[in-house]
Amino acid sequence: MKQIIYHINIFFLFWICGVAYSQNPKADILRQDLSGLFDNLSMIGILGEDCSRIDIHFTEVRKMDNKEYEIKGASRTRLTLICLFKGNIYIDSISSCSQMMKSECMEVDGFIYGHYSFAEYGDKRYSGVFSGFFKQGYRVYGQQIEKGRNEMAELRLNLAEYRGNWRSANGLIKICSWADEVIPDTPVNFCLFNDAGEWIVLPKYRKNGWENLYNAYHNENLTTDEIQKAREVEEQEWWANESQSCKTH
Template identity: 80%
Template sequence: MKQKIYHISIFLLFWFCGVAYPQNHKADILQQDLSGLFDNSSMIGILGEDCSRIDIHITDARKMDSREYEIMGISRTRLSVICPFKGKVCIDSISSCSQIIKSEYTEVDGFIYGHYSFEEYGDKRYCGTFSGSFKQGYRMRGQQIEKRLNEISELKLNLSEYRGKWKSAKGLTKVCSWADEIIPDTPANFCLFNDAGEWVVSPKYRKNGWENLYNAYHNENLTTDEIQKAREVEEQEWWVNKSQSCKVN
């Protein structure tokens, strides 16, 4: 019964979130400082056809005008190559959700949609440019707008999602997408879902930076110490105190 309720909630979320705000409400939202929807955000995703792991942390966001925000952040590929980046997000549209789905499961009032461009800087052997489209869930708290992230894995729902590509300094282009829950643009065999609704990367792709994540939360053959060591890597604030240039750990 619970699983059925989750599926109904997901269906209703996407059905009703297609309803646009009246123009005056949209204008009111755009006049606010929405930097809190973007900064201090950690997400995980894929880079390239081999689905290499990439971690993204947006450290700062600053309002430039009603639709454009300056972004600063750091990327980490395969837990080793770390590159700071800077760029912008531009808001294209805003949608609201019907009251019927504002529940303890979703806690979302609508979505901000737009496009982004982030340029990594430092060693050109590793740096490139991210670009694509995004969506970000939000919730109204009085006159304040708060960022929403999915904290219930069984919902299989992204409230923060970036879909696009990465282009190297030499012009090599790769698919690159990340999110707060389900990574978009992955092949059908990239992962499986366990009974808790959590995704587990399949053995074919684990060698591409996913082994530690598997060991931290899904490998039942490890000792307690080995699991703890893996979890420390996953839970550390890896973006803190990194130099302002690309580096390899």
């Protein structure tokens, strides 16, 4: 009887932790072209101890081998300085999630972990190198590996998260992290969360590029026209003009 209970417990542990890949071994996942997990990603984050706003968008992704992908994209600091960048991500490991990560509003089969290095190019006064570690959520859709899906903001679950630093051409190093939902590595007084799970930057940091985001979605003192104008800035495809390389607006 004890042996039966033991085997039942082991099976349950494997099911919850996802140690065993019965249908999608890790090697099979790596053999696929995972460019779609990273292509057209838009994220938001902080740069420096003053938590300046930085936006990141991946414009092109190309598989180099099973564990390396070339990334092209653009960064935008404080809504004014746009720099193009190019670099690589390297996959280090893959984990799986339990069935608890699947519902009508969420579907995540696991996370891919790795490290990255992206070099901005253009005016050396403004350009630098991003480096650090990332995680990217995925789901198995038929025979394809796609981006994970989460429509429940209150969970505060990042499906794309990059944590690291930015190094300028003259060696200055600043913390620089970004994500698709909740920005990692922020100080405790950076923001607060409302009942809907949305984060709102507190007044101390808004002057560092966050004012427009606050006006677009959380400032109740603005007129409809003012709110609409702010939202147009937030929703524009600012990365689309590739002729801009480390230029201010």
